[in-house]
Amino acid sequence: MVSNPLNSPLSSYNEDLDKRLAQLGAAVIETEASAVAALRTRINGNFAAACKYMLACTARIVVLGMGKSGHIGGKIAATLASTGTPAFFVHPGEASHGDLGMITEKDVVLALSNSGETEEICTILPLIKRLGVPLIALTGQPQSTLGKAADVHIDISVEKEACPLGLAPTASSTATLAMGDALAIALLEARGFTAEDFARSHPGGRLGRRLLLRISDIMHRGEAIPAVTEDVLLSNALLEMTRKGLGMTAVVDVQNQVVGIFTDGDLRRALDRGIDVHATPIAAIMTTHCKTLGPELLAAEALQMMQRHRINALLVVDHEQHLIGALNMHDLLRAGVL
Template sequence: MSERTLSQKPPIAFDPERAVALARETLEIEATALLELKSRQGPSFADAVQLLLRCEGRVVVMGMGKSGHVGRKIAATLASTGTPAMFVHPAEASHGDLGMITAQDLVLAISNSGESDELTAILPVLKRLFIPLLALTGRPESTLGRHADVALDTSVAKEACPLNLAPTASTTAQLAMGDALAVALLDARGFKAEDFARSHPGGALGRKLLTHVRDVMRGGAAVPRVAPDTPFTEMMREMSAKGLGSTAVVDDQGKVLGIFTDGDLRRQIEKGRDLRGLTAADVMTLRPRQVRDDALAVEAADLMEEARITSVLVVDAAGQLVGALNFNDLMRAKVI
């Protein structure tokens, strides 16, 4: 036996230029497939959207192999954009999971050939249960296409695979068609960014659209505040104790009259003023920036960035001081 063991493989002859050329060709083929798919859209797509809008239950997505992987993504996209959906594996459906589908549901079946045995086996059952069927297939004349209430043509001229075998352009077309359906549905339902945020509370968008100022502000005794006749030295003690770098100046009803910040202190010192005999009213900045407690936290962040300030006072609907907020509070809440 030679020194080379049976487990050793000959070195791969890698051609960087060919790899880049194949990448470009793949993208070109798939881009062409999507443009051709775009040109075919018409009344049948509108029929598909209406069929989905009439569904009173869930959209049950099915597909085998690579179409199944695409189907899982389509189901997830639909669910997160206002259309309740789930994925059911066709093979498992024939062995009990068909019981998960109710008469109020709709089945969205995906198959490039339209002849997947696992899908065609359950088509008669769906018909007997009067469950609407929407098909994404590369062959509308196939068994799946003929049984569907609406069949959308996702055919492609050729796969990006050099052997024209591995699902590549065809799965891209299926995925794009699923996205097109989801976008048309969310528009028809009046689905808004706030609705999207409610289904994504843990994401950055959810935090921006669901977090209000009152959720992250400092309130109660943690908010530095003084009366307008408060002596300067006492005001400084209030600022130091609360550690916000500023203090609000409020009247007897809690309405904001002004603010005094670390920046104001530096400017007063630069003027050479003797501050010891002054009061809060003498040195405060009038009409400070304020934000409502029911505003979105991201709006407060925008206000601070626009005004180039690091903190802002928070008031309620009556204009009374209820809190304070700075950049650190927003960063801890991951709003910015």
């Protein structure tokens, strides 16, 4: 049984131990950073050829990998899929027991193996070649079984692992992940993949909501819009504000065109001036030339406008300034835009 010096009664807290642990951690980071930096010279014709195969693929990129390479492969497949290149991960061990049927002749296979001799992958190589699908290999051994069988080989070899025993995949798995990211982002750029495309594949995330959600999706409509005509008294406007609960009311003319807005802030200022709420017409104290916006704009743009002008509510109008909606900061918060 290997003893743990951190749990030993003789290893109570001391500065030497802290320093040693920090040195060990720094050494790992330095080793892995060097391994990734060395990949720069491997972005060559083989890298471009791999990208071309994947760009020409009319189906999916099928990623294979065992062990730690399998974990990295799952992440690479997910990154490809979320950046415009349809992809999924297949476990090589399961592939030889039926899952190989998931690979079609229109796919491209991306196989990961540091040694290039992973038994489970080598077992299914003849079947992959029989399908005639392009095979791209990421290995640390170009002359390995997998490296020689591949249509394109990308070298992800490392000088040494960060593990002091030289056994645990550390620098090699980091290098593989970095090369997978390089492939995914190169394809993203080549496809002209946009931020809005990214948002469509992440509709549940905050980025998706910020890039896809429009004002028309969250604004209050119809009877839920607080609105009064410009001839009513302030007391009537306050009742409307209370009923609708948005902290403001629109003020409109007989054609339902916006002529102003009255907010909680306007009310506080009016009370400071001693305004008689039962005798003062709303038109006398409303804010004219108020900020409005159209329903087709992004909800994130409404947030930017509120922050820029330090306001908490906005009126939504059509092209002729007719009132069609309203929203406040709480609506943006509930929608996850804020």
